[in-house]
Structure formats: structure tokens, C-alpha cells
Amino acid sequence: MPTDLWSQFDAAPLALTLRVAGVATVLALLLGVALGWVFARTRLPGRGLLEAVCMLPLVLPPTVLGYGILVLMGRRSALGAWLREHFDYTVIFNWHGAVIASTLVALPLVLKGASSAFSQVDRNLEAAARTLRQSRWSTFVRVTLPLAWPGILAGTLLAFARAMGEFGASLMVAGSIPGQTQTASMAIYDAVQAGRDDVALILALVVSAVSVGILVLSNRFLQRTPS
């Protein structure tokens, strides 16, 4: 049985999933750390509302997210038409569309991890660095970030796992084009629809194994977070 099942394994959707999730996680990490710091450390007016909006993809149905991207970036939208006109570029039926969807769903996890990690950093240590004539940026890079790092990394790993599982919004925006935009979750969906249980099963098993590995890693970093 195992050899038969393995022969049904198609690596292309998994490779694309890892690529999409990887790029999305990097984008979410940059955005999430910046926003996390803002939410943890500043008294920006409207901060509560902005934070709620950033967290929204965590609770919204993926279809709302997909529809939103279509409306804002589809060919008939102002932005979509402009991109098409000037650069002959569109995120629709393009794996970049899946990256945008995955970044949006991954962002809340990095953001939450980063903002709680930043708020737990001892402000006295930062103040001490400032008295030692470190600039604000240098203090952030040399003191704050290293102290907050385990929490940020735990959130980032969760975000990667979540991005790997993205399905609904990506399907609406990028479509399921084999070899181009068909991620593992879409390949599983297509296989089940077509009654190809063997194809679905092997891919489901591999994706589950990868995800378990990421969650175990993430838990390790969380336990190291100073509380």
C-alpha cells in the first residue's frame, strides 16, 4: 500500500504552498513587528480601531477576504486596471494573489506575538541603553528586539502554519491552476471533488506532518518566552 500511495504524491502543489507561505510569512513578519511595536509602545490616536482592523482576517470568513481582494485589486477595480494598464500585471490567477491572501491571514498572528512580546520587555533595560548614548534605533535593534525575539518567532511560526493552510481567499483570487497557482490545500480539494481519494490522502498526510513539525517548534519558542 505505501508504495502505491507514494506514487500518487505530487510535489508541485506542496512546493508552491511552501513558497507562498514563505513569502507571505516574511511580509507578515516585517509588517507585524512594525505594527506590534506601534500598538505596544505608542499612544497613537485610533490605535484600538487600527488593531481591530489588522486582527480582522483572523475571524472573517475567507470568502469575505477573497471578495475584498477581488473588489480592490480585480481587473475592474481602479488599482487593478492601473496595474494592468501600466505593467500588464494582475494578481488575479497569479500566485502573488495567494501571497496577498496568506499575508493578510498570517499578519494577526505575528502582530499579536510581537505586540505582547514588546510589552513584556523591561523598559528599564531600554532606558539604561539610552543613558549609554545608544540611539532609539540602536536600542531597538540591540536591546528590545533580542528580548522580544522568542515571542515574535513563536508568532511567526504559527503564521507560517496558518499561511500554509490558507484556502478560501487564495482560491477566489488566484484560482486553482495546476502547476501555477494550485497549492496543496487546493490540490486536496480538487482531488476530493474528483473522487481521487488516494491523491487527497497522501497530500493531506504530508501537509499534516509538516504542520505538526511547525507547531512543535512554535511551542518550544513559546515556552522560552520570559513571562
Add this chain to the structure above:
Amino acid sequence: MKRLLLLLTALPLLASAEALTVSAAASLTDAFKEIAPRFEATRPGATVRFNFAASGVLLQQIAQGAPVDVFASADQDTMNRSAELKLIKTETRRDFASNALMLVTPPGSPVKSVRDLTRDDVKHVAVGKIASVPVGRYTQQALENAQLWAPLQPKLVFADNVRQVLDYVSRGEVEAGFVYRTDAALAKGKVHIAMTVAGHTPVTYPVAVVADSRHAALSREFVAFLGGTEAQAILARHGFGKP
């Protein structure tokens, strides 16, 4: 109080005793929604519930034990497979409608025929998924006969059902798509019919009572009703042809 509770728990049973679940091809959505109240009017107490999706998806659901009474598919292949899997009562099977395959584009498109799909400014062409959506297989046959299936491969975007193909075209996200005549008529103004596509097996719709149906008698009546003048008139108004 006890009586009230008894009544409340019994209500869903009473209702479901008369409820028919019909799994039908996505292209039948509008016509069937109109046929249902007419059928219900002739059978007091009976209600019809619909489950619309690509025929291949409906077949998988029935194969996995979904409680369905009547199955209407958009092609003979899918119904043949359900007969092979012994999922339907074959003696109840009959064709009740036909349709045609159309090439549609957003309005103002330079695409006039399937040959134009090879143009450089045609980036994406929407078709139904081959494995589960009948309109995808009709399209594949037609394009293979025109020797365009292989060259068009990189442009193809596969949709979950015929209505999704129509949606892609009407939103302008693809330069062209293949749908049934009845779907093209639904999006008048939003999509333009470039041509009627030939070179595929005729599009006919078979219907049958599902083998595990708990309401076999009512299901047979529904199948018979589809062949009657009232249902046929509704189907014709939506653009379907005679079987």
C-alpha cells in the same frame, strides 16, 4: 408542557417525511428553483430542497452516502458512473433537457471564435474542471477536435462549476470562457456570446431516483413531473432544449 415538547421534537420528523432532496447540476439552478413550487403545489405537504453543484461533485457526495433522493446531471458520463456504482435506480433514468456549449467573452472583446483564443492578448480562458465539471469535459472535446487543447493549456483557468466560469467572464478576470447557452443568457449585457461551439457530444441532462432514497415514490413523481408540459415549458423559457 410535556405535550408541547413532544410536538416540538416530532415536528422536524413530520416535515422531513415530505421533504425531497434533489441534487442538480449547477446549470439547472434557476429553472429548478422555478419548477419546485409548481411541483409542491401539485403535492400538498411535499417540499423540495435543492443541492446545486458540479455534477461530478454531486456524484461524489452521493457515493459517500449523502441523503439525496433525486440526481440530475449535466452529462451522460456522470450518470453512467453513478449507474456503475449502483447509486441510482437505473429503470427511473431518463433525459429531460438539452443544452448547447457557447464561447463567451466580456463585451467589446476581439475574440470572435475559438481560433482567436491563441491571440497574445488572450491571457486566460476559463473552463470547468475536467475531472468533476461536465462543461469542462465538453470544452475539452471541442478544443481537442479543433486541435487547440494542447496549445491553450497554459491559458486555462479551471472553475468549480459552470456558474464560476460565467462569473470569471462577467467580472472581466478572464478574456473568454466556455459555458452553456442557458448560463450565457443569464448574464446578458455582462457577457457577449462569441459563438456556439461544436465538436463535442450533445449536451443532454439525465435524471434518476437515487438508490438509497427514503422517498422513492415521491422521487419518481418528481422525475415524471420534469418530463411534463409544465416543467418543460419552464425549462424552455430558460433556454433548455428538448431532450
